[in-house]
Amino acid sequence: MATSPGSRRRGRPPSSEGRDTREALLNAALALFARLGFAATTVRQIAAEVGVRDAAIYAHFPSKQAMYDVLFAEAGPPSWERLGLNPEVLAARTPAEVVPELVRRALDQWSTPRARLFGSFLLREGAGPSGLGRVYVGIEATLEHLAGLFAHWQNQGLIRGDVTARQLVWELFGPLQIPRFLFLHPDSTDVDIATCRRWTDDHVAFYLACTASPERPRP
Amino acid sequence: MATSPGSRRRGRPPSSEGRDTREALLNAALALFARLGFAATTVRQIAAEVGVRDAAIYAHFPSKQAMYDVLFAEAGPPSWERLGLNPEVLAARTPAEVVPELVRRALDQWSTPRARLFGSFLLREGAGPSGLGRVYVGIEATLEHLAGLFAHWQNQGLIRGDVTARQLVWELFGPLQIPRFLFLHPDSTDVDIATCRRWTDDHVAFYLACTASPERPRP
């Protein structure tokens, strides 16, 4: 992955090499922060991964911390909008149809290399307010976004009504987080990802069985 | 917490001071590793926390890494045995009675300062096989230990039988891990701990409602 450094001549490179050195540096930094942690990652490593010298970094970022900050800001909650799942549309269908798709899409997103990197990155850096806090924000956003949908289903009698809609969402997505972080990390193999999917499928089946409205749906 | 070093004179301290420096160093290291991560923790910090000079560490451990290794080896799965929950005894009671107690005890253990430290420590260091892997081992141990109990309840018709006992255990404890790591970290306040307990209680209530055998218990 790392271009061998030292082969580069000095001075400003032809602009054909593109302006994406900055992007490349960010990617390298993300990968290394996720794998090693911020403190254990050196600017030399980041630069080497991109094939430049460490001093070149300071043409793009004022400091190592600044790279971290940029990444941290990007590491926002997974956007449900980006998932193309419109609650209004979904409301017309039944939980048995929608829930598996919901989970599948979430898993697809969590499985992307970039998401796995961000996940490890957040997990590592600060159990307290910083890292896991960010995960929490993501969860809250999900709850917010989907609670309406589940409430609608409750009103229709398609899903049990004896707990809040928020909790229903949480009971669906909360249990997925452990397999997610356990199996979806930057070094995951295909086997890991498949294992994760199996755990997830089992949970979804259980969830649907549990939450199906106990009484028969009203006519 | 940190005794001020530098005041001590040169040689061996009089035994009247009677402190177990080795243990103290391990505790300080655990706290710092959990809070800052291994790489960001310096041996001088560890030593200062105990009130000795950094060089004194090397009379007890061959290296900083060795301290980590000792801690890592200690950070085993939470022993269910130590929880004083005997499956045979529990089998005589109903899930509605036992499950909340089970969870309460687990939470009690996870809430201890030491467990919170170890949790953060493991979370930080190595998402892949090392840190979270250890968490996974803990989960597996739990599944192993309690699956028999749940199977017994299934046989008695006290709990739904349409999923495996293992999954029943997982559906109980899996969802607790996120609130656990979210709210039970080394810097948790009482509010954090209370919040965690509330999430947990909600889940237990939901779980019991879901898993109660759908057919009425056999007479």
Next chain:
Amino acid sequence: MATSPGSRRRGRPPSSEGRDTREALLNAALALFARLGFAATTVRQIAAEVGVRDAAIYAHFPSKQAMYDVLFAEAGPPSWERLGLNPEVLAARTPAEVVPELVRRALDQWSTPRARLFGSFLLREGAGPSGLGRVYVGIEATLEHLAGLFAHWQNQGLIRGDVTARQLVWELFGPLQIPRFLFLHPDSTDVDIATCRRWTDDHVAFYLACTASPERPRP
């Protein structure tokens, strides 16, 4: 000799200062290794001698050991070629003329500050295979280079023929080594060097008297 460091500002020095830091570092290291030995020499001393901070060394060499290795590699046998003594040319002259000149040139070379430094350096570092071994290689090279010349003289009856030519060379140069290392060290004064020359002259006179062919030269 040491430029005072610490006055320099942070970044790259303006090229107007135009110094070859790498060479300067090697020279300083050689002097210190010779005087104090490798282990007793600190990188800070080396750097200070050159007027830079110790960290600057690592822009030029990967380690202190690497500096040693470079010097050790350089400390090859004194090149007779460099002495400008061509055996073919010398063969036309008599031992009584050539031998004193040979010795004088060797002594001139051994007397240079750099040669004295290398001598002490080699002497210090490893009596066994490393240091003195290198001296031995130098001696062997000399024997090799000059044996032909002495054999030629033997054939002409200009020098005694009852020992091998190799031994004749050795009997000339071997005895010079003790005064050499005794008096030609990095701290030699002019008096030391003069003393060395006196011992040497005495030996040469003795050598010529001894090795003159005992029989009268053939007509």
Next chain:
Amino acid sequence: MATSPGSRRRGRPPSSEGRDTREALLNAALALFARLGFAATTVRQIAAEVGVRDAAIYAHFPSKQAMYDVLFAEAGPPSWERLGLNPEVLAARTPAEVVPELVRRALDQWSTPRARLFGSFLLREGAGPSGLGRVYVGIEATLEHLAGLFAHWQNQGLIRGDVTARQLVWELFGPLQIPRFLFLHPDSTDVDIATCRRWTDDHVAFYLACTASPERPRP
């Protein structure tokens, strides 16, 4: 050679272990100083070689430097007296008989492990006044001791008279020093020692041939 430390119980050992810990320490120190040099030798190494802990050294010597000083003081010139060669007695015999014996005895002494250690020790520590200076003192003592003998032979016409007796001694022993230090070091093998002896024998033969009085001995 090193007893494994750590097996010793604490406190004062039974006096049966003898009072030679001090001697053992000195021997270990000599070996290490010779092999590694003073600076590169640690008190831990010395102690370990003897099977005690480093702190124990300070029950016998006030400092590492003190050990060095004791050794250095011992490293006196090889005593010709100890060789049992009485110049008066030798004077009654011819150079052709005495010289080979003289050299053989010197070589025997230089070949002892202890002498080899002291040799390397002196060679290493201070090319200038300290180490080689000591060697020089040894040489001077030899010259002093034997000059009378050679002068006697000169008077008898048994050996050439055109150089001073002092130089005759020097021309005999000076050339031996290089093979001595080259082949007689602490790690010498039997092959090394044999090689040294061969070089030496060649030199002695050459020396005798050279120094035999050119004129026929007076009747």
Next chain:
DNA sequence: TATGAATGAGCCTTCATTCAT
């Protein structure tokens, strides 16, 4: 006399960063 535990100094090296080019 020997040990374990501690100190203070210092060592080699690494790191993030700066600056002239």
Next chain:
DNA sequence: GATGAATGAAGGCTCATTCAT
């Protein structure tokens, strides 16, 4: 925009030594 050479701070660790036992 990128580089090489430099800095200052610090980091892990070793060393000689001290002291209570």
